[in-house]
Amino acid sequence: MKQLSVLLLLKIIFVSSVFAQQGAIKGIVVNQDGKPVQFANIAIPQLQVGATADQQGAFAMNHITPGMYEIKVYMLGYQSLKMKKTIVAGEATVLNIMLEEDLSKLNEVVVTGVSRATEMRKNPIPIAVIGKREMNMNVNNNLIDAIVQGIPGVSAVTTGPNISKPFIRGLGYNRVLTLFDGVRQEGQQWGDEHGIEIDQYGISRAEVVKGPASLTYGSDALAGVINMIPDIPQLPSGKWQGSFTSDYHGNNGMIGNSLGLAYRQNNWKFVLRGTSRLAHNYRNKIDGLVYGTAFREYNFSGLARTDQSWGHSQIGVTWYDNIQEIPDGSRDSLTRRFTRQVREVDDIKDRPIVSNKALRSYSLNPLHQHIQHYRVYNHTKWNLGNGDLNAMIGLQQSIRREYNHPEVPSQPGLYVVLNTLNYDMRYNFPVINGWETTAGINGMYQSNKSKNATDFPIPDYYLFDIGGFLFAKRTFGKVDVSGGIRYDSRFIRWNDFYVAPNPHNGFEQHIKGADTAGAELQFPAFSHHYTGISGSLGATWNISERVLVKANIARGYRAPNITEMGSNGLDPGAHIVYLGNRSFKPEFSLQEDIGLQAWLPDADISLELFNNNIENYIYQAKLFDDAGNPVIIVPGNTTYRYQQSAARLYGGEVSVNLHPRNIAWLTMNSSLAYTQGRNRNQELIAKYGDEARYLPFIPPAHIRSGLKATAQRNFGVFSKVYVRLEADVAGAQAHFYGVDDTETFTAGYTLFNVGAGSVITNKKGRTVCEVFLQLDNIANVAWQANMNRLKYFEYYAASPNGRLGIYNMGRNFSAKMVVPF
Numbered sequence: 173m174k175q176l177s178v179l180l181l182l183k184i185i186f187v188s189s190v191f192a193q194q195g196a197i198k199g200i201v202v203n204q205d206g207k208p209v210q211f212a213n214i215a216i217p218q219l220q221v222g223a224t225a226d227q228q229g230a231f232a233m234n235h236i237t238p239g240m241y242e243i244k245v246y247m248l249g250y251q252s253l254k255m256k257k258t259i260v261a262g263e264a265t266v267l268n269i270m271l272e273e274d275l276s277k278l279n280e281v282v283v284t285g286v287s288r289a290t291e292m293r294k295n296p297i298p299i300a301v302i303g304k305r306e307m308n309m310n311v312n313n314n315l316i317d318a319i320v321q322g323i324p325g326v327s328a329v330t331t332g333p334n335i336s337k338p339f340i341r342g343l344g345y346n347r348v349l350t351l352f353d354g355v356r357q358e359g360q361q362w363g364d365e366h367g368i369e370i371d372q373y374g375i376s377r378a379e380v381v382k383g384p385a386s387l388t389y390g391s392d393a394l395a396g397v398i399n400m401i402p403d404i405p406q407l408p409s410g411k412w413q414g415s416f417t418s419d420y421h422g423n424n425g426m427i428g429n430s431l432g433l434a435y436r437q438n439n440w441k442f443v444l445r446g447t448s449r450l451a452h453n454y455r456n457k458i459d460g461l462v463y464g465t466a467f468r469e470y471n472f473s474g475l476a477r478t479d480q481s482w483g484h485s486q487i488g489v490t491w492y493d494n495i496q497e498i499p500d501g502s503r504d505s506l507t508r509r510f511t512r513q514v515r516e517v518d519d520i521k522d523r524p525i526v527s528n529k530a531l532r533s534y535s536l537n538p539l540h541q542h543i544q545h546y547r548v549y550n551h552t553k554w555n556l557g558n559g560d561l562n563a564m565i566g567l568q569q570s571i572r573r574e575y576n577h578p579e580v581p582s583q584p585g586l587y588v589v590l591n592t593l594n595y596d597m598r599y600n601f602p603v604i605n606g607w608e609t610t611a612g613i614n615g616m617y618q619s620n621k622s623k624n625a626t627d628f629p630i631p632d633y634y635l636f637d638i639g640g641f642l643f644a645k646r647t648f649g650k651v652d653v654s655g656g657i658r659y660d661s662r663f664i665r666w667n668d669f670y671v672a673p674n675p676h677n678g679f680e681q682h683i684k685g686a687d688t689a690g691a692e693l694q695f696p697a698f699s700h701h702y703t704g705i706s707g708s709l710g711a712t713w714n715i716s717e718r719v720l721v722k723a724n725i726a727r728g729y730r731a732p733n734i735t736e737m738g739s740n741g742l743d744p745g746a747h748i749v750y751l752g753n754r755s756f757k758p759e760f761s762l763q764e765d766i767g768l769q770a771w772l773p774d775a776d777i778s779l780e781l782f783n784n785n786i787e788n789y790i791y792q793a794k795l796f797d798d799a800g801n802p803v804i805i806v807p808g809n810t811t812y813r814y815q816q817s818a819a820r821l822y823g824g825e826v827s828v829n830l831h832p833r834n835i836a837w838l839t840m841n842s843s844l845a846y847t848q849g850r851n852r853n854q855e856l857i858a859k860y861g862d863e864a865r866y867l868p869f870i871p872p873a874h875i876r877s878g879l880k881a882t883a884q885r886n887f888g889v890f891s892k893v894y895v896r897l898e899a900d901v902a903g904a905q906a907h908f909y910g911v912d913d914t915e916t917f918t919a920g921y922t923l924f925n926v927g928a929g930s931v932i933t934n935k936k937g938r939t940v941c942e943v944f945l946q947l948d949n950i951a952n953v954a955w956q957a958n959m960n961r962l963k964y965f966e967y968y969a970a971s972p973n974g975r976l977g978i979y980n981m982g983r984n985f986s987a988k989m990v991v992p993f
Contacts, residue, residue, distance in 0.1 A: 195259035198232040199267030201225045201245065209271055210891065210937065212247040215406050220441060220479050222406025227891070227937020235409045245269050294645075294652040296710025296724040298382040298765055298780050300325075304375065304403065308944050308988060309896075309927060313426060313451075315372035319398065323380050324825040324843035325780070326398075327871040331961045332465035333424060333454050333981055334496060335367045339959070340382055341782060342821045342847040342870045343395030346733040347759075349385065351399040353488060355549045356389065358592040358618065359570035369492045369545040369570070371471035373417050373430035374445045376403035383763050383782065384728030386706035390615065390639040390660045394730040394761055394786075402475065402488070404443055405434045416991045419449075423984035424465070425534070426451035440478050447471040452534050453497075456982035458954045458975050461531035462962070463510035464499030468536060483553040483560065492545040495536055498574065500747055500808075501965025501978055508973060513539065516579045520808070520967055538581035544571040549594070558602035564614075566594040576744035577626070580677060585744035587625035593617045609644045610656075620734070626679035629741040629750055630734050631695035633666040655709035662702040662731045666738065669695035694740055702758050704729030710765075718771045728761040736790050736814050742806045747965075749805045751795065751813040757788045774832045781824035789819035791868055794912045802912070817853030819867055837884050842877040848907065856911070863910035869959055872920065873903035889940070892931040899924055905958040918958035924950045944988040952983040 201212040208229025215222035216233070218241055223231040238261045246252040250271035257265055292299055302322040312318040316328050316336035328336040329344060338348050350357040352370055359369045378400050385393040407413045412435050419428035430447040450468040453461040470493045477486040502511045502520050510531070511523035530537070549566030574586035598612025615637035622628055638661050645654035672691035674681040683691040710724030739750035763784040770777045795803040795811040803811045823846040830840040849867030851857065856864040878898035887893060904920040927946040934940050949955075954975075956963045962978035970976075 193238070193261050194234070195236045195238050195261055196232065196234045196264040197236060197243070197257070197259065197267060198264050199230070199269060201229045201231065201247075201269045201271060203250070203271055209247055209250065211931070211939075212245060212250075212269075212271065213406075214269075215244050215246075216241045217244060218242065218479070219439075220404075220406060220477065220484075221408055221436070223408065227886075227933060233408055243267070245271065247271060293714075293720060293769070294647075294712055296652070296654060296712050296722045296765075297385070297708070297726075298325075298722070298724075298767060298782075300380045300382065301377060302380075303377045307372075307375070307378070308942070308990065309929065310946075313421060313424070314367070315370060315375060315378075315400065316368060318372070319378050319380065321876070324827055324845040324874070324876070325382050325847075326380060327845075327874070327959060329869060329959045329961060330957065330980075332462070332467075332499060333426075334451070334465075334467045334469070334494075337367070338398055339869065339871065340380070340396040340398075341784070341823065342849045342867065343784075344869065346392045347395035347730060349389050349393040349397045351397060352490070352547070353402050353549070354399065354551065354564060354596075355547070355566040355568075355594055356392070356616070358568050358590065358594070358616070359543070359545050360572050360588060360590055367494070367496075367543070369494070369543065370400055371430070371445065371447050371473060371490070371492070373419075373428070373447050374402050374432065374471070374473055375400045377401050382780070383724070383765055383784075384706065384708065384726040384761055386660075386704075386728045386730075387641055387643065387656050387658050387708050387726070388612075390637060390658065390706075391662060391702075391704070391729060391731045391758075392733075394728040394759060402443070402473065403432065403445075404441065404475065404477070407434060407436050407441075409436050409438050411436060414993050416993070417988065418991075419986070419988045421451070421984055421986040423981055424451040424454035425532075426986075430471075439480055440476065442477075443473075443475040445471070445473045450534055453531050454981045456954060456979040457952050458973070458979045459508070459510075461510075461528075462499065462978055463512065463526045463531060464497045464501075464537065464539070466534065466536055467494065467496045468534075469494040469496075481555075483555045485550065485552040487550045488548070490545070490547045492543070494541075494543045496541045496543065497536055498539050498541060498576065498744070499962065499965060499978070500539075501962065502967060505968055506972060508971065508975075512537065513578050516577060517807070538575060538578060540575055542571075542573045542575070542584075545569070560600050562596075562598050562600070564594070564596040566592075568592040568594070574744040577679070580679075583677065583679065584623075584625055585627045585742070586629065587623040588620060588630075589623060590618065590620045607644055607646045609642070611640070611642050613638065613640045615639055622682055624681075626674075626681065627742040627744055628669070628671060628680070628682065628694060629739050629743040631666040631669045631698075631738050633664060633734055633738065635734075636663045637661070650714040652712040652714070653710070655707065657707040658705070660702075660704045660706070660729055660731075663700075664702070664731075664734075665699035666695060666697065668693060668697045695738065698738065698754060700737075700754075702731035704731070704758050704760065720769050722765070722767040722769070724765045726761075726763050726765075728759075728763065730759040730761075732756040732758065732790060739814075742809055747809045749809055749811040750792070751811065753814055753816065756790060756814070756816055759786055759788050759790060761786045774830065776827075776829040776831070778827040779824070780826075782822060784821040786819045786821070788816050789867070790814055790816050791819075791909070792914075793868070793909065794914045796912045815853075817851060817856065819852055820850045821847060821867070821870075823847040837881055839880045839882070840878070841880070843875070845871070845874045847871055851909065860911050866907040866909050868909040868915055870905070870907065871902075871959060872905040872918070875899070875901040877901075886933075889932050889934065890930045891933055892929075894930070895926070895928045897924070897926050902955075902957070908958065915958070916964075918956060918963070921953055921955035923948065923953055923955065926950060939992055941989055941991040944990075946984075946986045948984045948986070949982060954979050954982075956980060 201209045212225040225231045300323045307318040310318040313333035327339045381397040385397045414433045417430040428449040432445040472491040475488040547568045554561045570590040573584040576585035596614035601609040618635040641658035643656035670683040670688045670691035706729040708726035739752040767780040792812040795813045827843040849870035880896040883893040900923040905918040908915040925948045929944040
């Protein structure tokens with residue numbers, strides 16, 4: 173007993189000594205009128221710790237290691253504030269903070285598209301940011317659609333509500349580089365029906381670079397970059413923090429649930445998240461419930477980070493599993509009700525009609541995709557004097573199976589496994605005479621293998637990418653100048669790939685080994701080396717603190733992807749036979765950007781214009797024979813052949829955010845995005861005229877305008893109450909690639925949406941939950957987007973109701989609740 177007492181006394185002395193060696197920060201945040209700024213964020217970026225002000229504006233951070241730190245205070249609707257304070261052991265530093273109201277975002281910091289963290293206003297490259305709260309307000313079926321709604325100039329090719337591929341200013345597929353926490357996403361993204369394989373609930377913000385970002389990332393960033401940054405909460409040592417998100421959509425019965433947990437112990441931080449989402453078929457008033465659009469998705473992610481005096485290191489893992497139905501659009505010719513395939517070879521007119529029970533069921537039909545994606549990566553930064561060395565390494569595996577055999581449902585038609593090693597090393601030199609310089613090298617190694625499949629749209633291949641770059645920036649008075657140069661090298665090869673009938677089931681199979689007698693050589697061996705030089709030069713002229721002009725010129729580079737040069741077979745999920753071309757050259761673009769941004773007392777204004785000329789532009793078009801009949805290689809599937817020609821894209825975006833000071837509760841956000849895509853293949857234009865004059869998948873003129881009213885006081889437990897009304901207007905797309913009916917005219921449409929939300933607090937002012945409500949397409953308008961692939965899912969030349977193809981989602985009520993704890 174005496175020994176126990178001594179040990180207890182020693183422990184008390186030790187703990188007291190430890191706490192005596194720590195400091196603390198506490199204080200209050202108010203506005204210019206002396207009123208508390210609730211929910212203001214106070215952070216020490218160097219320590220990755222932070223706190224949130226309560227309903228009285230008070231905050232506290234304990235267990236802070238003594239030293240000099242920069243403290244950042246920020247809150248939407250106020251100008252950010254930075255200060256340096258010395259934390260003393262055993263004492264509490266008291267801060268009385270006053271924030272100046274400002275509805276604009278003057279100093280938002282981004283890291284995408286440049287070599288080191290840079291204030292967005294200083295970067296001449298057009299960059300846009302959308303935060304977590306805005307994404308929550310949009311309450312979409314998937315993350316890309318939320319970004320599309322929030323950032324003008326970004327659009328998407330869709331295949332139902334859960335598959336959206338981002339386009340930036342009319343360019344997509346491998347031209348848009350999608351990143352997760354700075355690691356490029358690799359998962360067979362060449363396909364129309366392939367999504368992005370990222371947990372939408374675990375993202376804190378998305379940063380979008382509009383324009384060639386090849387300087388930093390190399391090939392596949394010709395159109396721009398979308399970097400999705402995971403949610404890493406700032407919290408005090410020894411504390412757990414979590415959040416639970418529940419999401420429901422009435423149109424397709426989508427149910428989403430996500431649980432996130434975070435814990436910090438001294439210099440270590442740990443974050444975990446698990447998510448599930450499932451939905452039945454979506455509905456519109458023309459087609460009813462659209463067969464083949466249900467899905468079930470699961471995500472898990474984990475992250476560990478340590479911040480030390482030498483720098484920091486962060487390791488992350490993600491696990492993604494999605495079963496997604498494959499729509500084919502087959503119907504009864506008279507009733508227009510959807511039918512389903514039950515025989516391997518059949519007449520579409522004899523297919524049975526899908527029952528209402530099956531259309532509403534959460535059970536997935538046998539014809540579906542199964543996508544699995546695994547990733548582990550590490551970011552490490554070492555402080556080396558006044559410079560720093562940054563390294564990233566990542567491993568990914570993407571497994572894609574597409575089941576398209578109704579009589580043998582367990583046999584995948586497509587089964588590919590893609591393994592990728594990503595690497596990046598860059599050094600930020602010490603600032604010399606005002607110059608901030610970065611040199612780096614990055615790239616990837618890939619191998620793609622077909623497994624037990626029956627269809628082989630692409631060969632097994634090996635790819636190695638490596639590129640080096642030099643980037644520099646400097647401020648000359650009111651002018652910020654930045655630019656750099658890069659050289660890229662890509663090696664790609666594959667061996668002879670033979671196929672032959674499988675005697676056990678009659679389907680095709682991959683023949684391996686030396687015995688290839690009687691087999692067909694579907695992919696003859698190929699090896700090629702692509703190289704490219706890219707670069708950019710731009711400047712930002714800060715006319716005043718609130719008005720600036722940006723200009724940038726950039727040369728982008730992109731090597732042909734595997735499907736463009738190597739494809740020769742059916743992609744079951746797309747219902748398309750792709751034919752590639754081995755002689756394709758790399759794409760090179762020359763894009764000029766100019767922009768004006770003004771943060772005025774009552775309005776924020778942004779104008780961005782661009783002109784982009786592309787050499788060797790690659791696109792796909794339907795294949796027809798000399799008699800004008802469509803070439804059918806696989807019955808029931810369309811055949812597309814890739815083309816290459818010169819192209820030009822031009823246009824711009826205008827955004828106006830009105831926030832009158834005399835009506836502090838009201839804001840109005842309006843944006844216009846316009847892109848024109850011209851095909852410069854003069855031989856094709858001479859033959860087909862206007863049908864060949866434009867590029868495929870170019871979004872029409874798009875206007876978004878919204879009014880938002882936010883309560884300036886609390887209503888009991890309800891705070892930050894808002895309501896908003898939005899008009900989404902898309903013009904008709906008469907400028908389309910119409911050769912051989914690859915695309916057709918798309919009528920314009922106007923959708924009205926309304927939303928509301930609030931933060932619910934307890935009596936102590938702590939947040940209990942956030943609620944977001946949304947009603948999209950209030951009038952249940954029947955509409956088709958020209959970039960919706962389902963528009964072209966049609967088997968008949970005429971329809972009894974005069975409507976062809978599948979329409980987009982009808983009226984949809986959605987509700988999201990986020991519960992922090």
